[in-house]
Amino acid sequence: MGYLGNILEKCGEYCILMRRVFSRPEKWSIFRKQFFNEADKLVINSIPIVAIISVFIGAVLVIQSANNLENPFIPKMYVGYLTRESLVLEFCSTMVALILAGKVGSNIASELGSMRITEQIDAMEIMGVNSAGYLILPKICSTVLFNPLLMLMSYMLGLVGGGLIVLITGIINFSAYMDGLMFCFNTYYIFYSMVKMSVFSFIITSVSAYFGYYAVGGSLGVGKSSTTAIVISSGLILVSNLMLTQLMI
Amino acid sequence: MISVKNLCKSFDGKQVLKDISIDYKQGDCSMIIGASGSGKTVLLKSIVGLHSPDSGEIWYGDVEYSSLPLEEKKKLRRKAGMLFQGSALFDFATVEENIMFPMDFFTDWSRQQKLDRANFCLKRVNLENANKKYPSELSGGMQKRVGIARAIALNPEYLFCDEPNSGLDPTTSIVIDQLIREITKEYNITTIINTHDMNSIMEIGDKICFIYKGEKLWEGTKDNILSSDCKELNDFVFASNMAKKLKSFI
Ligand SMILES: Nc1ncnc2c1ncn2[C@@H]1O[C@H](COP(=O)(O)OP(=O)(O)O)[C@@H](O)[C@H]1O
Numbered sequence: 118m119g120y121l122g123n124i125l126e127k128c129g130e131y132c133i134l135m136r137r138v139f140s141r142p143e144k145w146s147i148f149r150k151q152f153f154n155e156a157d158k159l160v161i162n163s164i165p166i167v168a169i170i171s172v173f174i175g176a177v178l179v180i181q182s183a184n185n186l187e188n189p190f191i192p193k194m195y196v197g198y199l200t201r202e203s204l205v206l207e208f209c210s211t212m213v214a215l216i217l218a219g220k221v222g223s224n225i226a227s228e229l230g231s232m233r234i235t236e237q238i239d240a241m242e243i244m245g246v247n248s249a250g251y252l253i254l255p256k257i258c259s260t261v262l263f264n265p266l267l268m269l270m271s272y273m274l275g276l277v278g279g280g281l282i283v284l285i286t287g288i289i290n291f292s293a294y295m296d297g298l299m300f301c302f303n304t305y306y307i308f309y310s311m312v313k314m315s316v317f318s319f320i321i322t323s324v325s326a327y328f329g330y331y332a333v334g335g336s337l338g339v340g341k342s343s344t345t346a347i348v349i350s351s352g353l354i355l356v357s358n359l360m361l362t363q364l365m366i
Numbered sequence: 367m368i369s370v371k372n373l374c375k376s377f378d379g380k381q382v383l384k385d386i387s388i389d390y391k392q393g394d395c396s397m398i399i400g401a402s403g404s405g406k407t408v409l410l411k412s413i414v415g416l417h418s419p420d421s422g423e424i425w426y427g428d429v430e431y432s433s434l435p436l437e438e439k440k441k442l443r444r445k446a447g448m449l450f451q452g453s454a455l456f457d458f459a460t461v462e463e464n465i466m467f468p469m470d471f472f473t474d475w476s477r478q479q480k481l482d483r484a485n486f487c488l489k490r491v492n493l494e495n496a497n498k499k500y501p502s503e504l505s506g507g508m509q510k511r512v513g514i515a516r517a518i519a520l521n522p523e524y525l526f527c528d529e530p531n532s533g534l535d536p537t538t539s540i541v542i543d544q545l546i547r548e549i550t551k552e553y554n555i556t557t558i559i560n561t562h563d564m565n566s567i568m569e570i571g572d573k574i575c576f577i578y579k580g581e582k583l584w585e586g587t588k589d590n591i592l593s594s595d596c597k598e599l600n601d602f603v604f605a606s607n608m609a610k611k612l613k614s615f616i
């Protein structure tokens with residue numbers, strides 16, 4: 118009971134925080150400035166790591182599927198087809214979101230946590246500023262809006278990575294790879310993946326912000342809150358991935 | 367004018383403040399004194415509304431804080447400035463941006479007007495030529511000055527200071543104390559200061575209230591603090607050997 122009660126209490130606290138986050142900003146000009154700041158810090162800054170990982174995963178997917186499709190009755194273009202579908206269906210949204218949960222989640226939780234323990238959040242509250250709205254809303258809006266573009270980029274770079282490995286190793290014919298990429302192309306999957314990415318971004322940002330915002334116990338507490346933020350948001354990503362897949366496919 | 371009436375506050379079943387009642391006058395530097403852990407910070411944060419009390423009332427003039435709707439609370443808070451124990455400067459912003467932060471939210475001034483006001487406040491706390499520095503580049507005393515400048519940016523009616531001279535050397539401490547006192551008198555502010563530093567108590571305490579383990583045990587002025595017969599207060603005031611020796615001469 119104590120354990121369950123604790124979880125319920127945390128959920129309640131999270132909901133109350135979200136209500137404060139989604140109240141009308143005091144000034145739109147301040148919100149706009151913060152929105153672009155956060156987009157730069159949380160989205161643009163994630164481009165390099167997402168790009169590198171996507172290229173490599175695309176390449177590995179091609180090698181793995183080529184090695185596992187040695188049956189002469191299966192056309193080689195299926196290598197391209199499989200790579201494309203794995204990328205768009207799971208890798209570019211779920212895997213990238215898990216990577217971002219580590220990178221962006223820990224960044225948000227530790228930033229807000231250290232503002233909490235050094236009383237900077239209290240200082241804002243004393244001024245009459247809605248600290249939750251000022252600090253968290255721009256983060257949520259910018260990641261929910263822009264991370265799907267990050268997913269698109271990851272998709273394209275994954276395909277490029279696959280193409281490069283095909284060209285370099287000649288593991289299959291390049292034109293077969295290209296045929297595979299075009300085969301049964303379904304734009305709905307791209308939409309589905311972008312929606313997933315938006316949902317995951319909301320989870321990552323709001324959950325890590327929650328743990329940071331309520332951090333207690335000095336610098337140790339900040340460290341703990343950012344670890345918890347990553348663990349909980351990764352878990353929630355996996356669960357909601359399951360639900361979205363049931364719902365949307 | 368601020369009145370605290372029968373304030374109680376506990377955390378996880380542990381009572382930290384027990385039935386505290388105090389009045390604070392406008393234009394006075396009122397002090398809350400007591401040993402570390404006696405509940406000073408919790409009392410101050412309850413007064414400003416960062417902690418919500420379990421029971422009791424806090425009156426600002428003729429309005430009771432906890433009965434106000436959220437919007438009114440926010441308006442009241444805009445009339446308050448607070449200096450935090452660790453200064454609590456925003457480390458994402460430079461000195462002048464720190465001071466302009468409340469102006470950005472609550473005024474429609476042009477950038478130049480805000481800059482002028484920020485420079486005025488910085489000059490008032492004798493800190494010039496540090497406008498573009500970040501808090502991490504400042505010494506403790508300079509951070510406190512910026513904290514004060516930020517607290518007075520919007521001409522507050524109430525000023526709250528949590529241990530304004532903790533971590534400062536004795537000379538800087540006195541400078542900061544004097545600064546708070548001057549500003550209080552100059553703008554006729556209701557100022558409440560938390561401290562455990564005897565020097566500042568004797569320097570600027572117009573009204574003093576002694577907290578011991580969450581209870582108010584004594585209330586008076588700096589003129590009669592040395593001659594009280596409250597045992598806990600005497601233990602606090604005459605804690606050092608030097609003070610004990612001096613006491614024997616009184
Ligand atoms: N947020 C909190 N949660 C639980 N206990 C607290 C909290 N804040 C303060 N306390 C407890 O209240 C007591 C008084 O603390 P405080 O007011 O900070 O003392 P000080 O007089 O040094 O400022 C301490 O025993 C502290 O452990």
Ligand SMILES: [Mg+2]
Pocket residue numbers: 406407451528529
């Ligand atoms: Mg304290």
